[in-house]
Amino acid sequence: MNEKIIVFLDWDGVVNNHDISCALPNKLSDKFNAQEDNPPLSPIAVGFLNKLCADHQEIRLVCSSTWRTHSKAEIVSTLKNAHKRLIAASGLEHIPYSIKFHAVAKNSWRTPYGRDFNDAIRGKEIDAWLHHYGDEHTRYIIIDDDNDFFPWQLPYFIQTDPFNGITLDDYFKLDDLITSLEPAKQMRLDFKPV
Numbered sequence: 001m002n003e004k005i006i007v008f009l010d011w012d013g014v015v016n017n018h019d020i021s022c023a024l025p026n027k028l029s030d031k032f033n034a035q036e037d038n039p040p041l042s043p044i045a046v047g048f049l050n051k052l053c054a055d056h057q058e059i060r061l062v063c064s065s066t067w068r069t070h071s072k073a074e075i076v077s078t079l080k081n082a083h084k085r086l087i088a089a090s091g092l093e094h095i096p097y098s099i100k101f102h103a104v105a106k107n108s109w110r111t112p113y114g115r116d117f118n119d120a121i122r123g124k125e126i127d128a129w130l131h132h133y134g135d136e137h138t139r140y141i142i143i144d145d146d147n148d149f150f151p152w153q154l155p156y157f158i159q160t161d162p163f164n165g166i167t168l169d170d171y172f173k174l175d176d177l178i179t180s181l182e183p184a185k186q187m188r189l190d191f192k193p194v
């Protein structure tokens with residue numbers, strides 16, 4: 001039985017946020033993030049994501065952001081760099097890095113992209129991923145600051161405020177949602193309109 005919980009994760013407005021992007025002028029941003037090509041992620045939002053993954057070890061992330069056209073190595077490094085900054089800021093050396101990506105296939109760490117999805121809502125990419133990799137045991141949630149999802153996906157969706165990314169309040173909602181997931185209900189594709 002596949003016991004993994006899939007977390008479809010957006011980047012901008014979820015693990016990145018306007019506070020981080022706007023508070024640091026470019027020069028300072030370069031100093032704080034000399035090792036990064038991409039805008040810095042929020043150590044706080046990534047910290048809550050990391051805690052969620054530590055509390056639910058069966059979580060596997062799937063990147064559903066426009067960032068998914070980057071390499072997996074780049075995507076992982078953005079999270080690890082934010083985690084390092086959280087450790088540096090908190091002074092706590094032993095916060096285990098617990099974030100894992102879905103890895104059953106080369107590209108299963110991200111939702112599909114390309115011509116078929118250029119003008120589509122994000123829910124279509126998530127549906128396509130679930131049709132390809134999911135089965136009747138699959139449990140999933142969606143974390144995004146936008147809400148362009150299908151009606152049957154909305155019960156499993158937590159919307160973040162793009163100015164904050166994942167907050168403590170979101171963490172509690174995510175924890176409750178993950179605890180209440182019932183796979184048989186989630187993959188009832190016959191509920192969908194034709």
Ligand SMILES: [Mg+2]
Nearest residue numbers: 010012013145
């Ligand atoms: Mg976003």
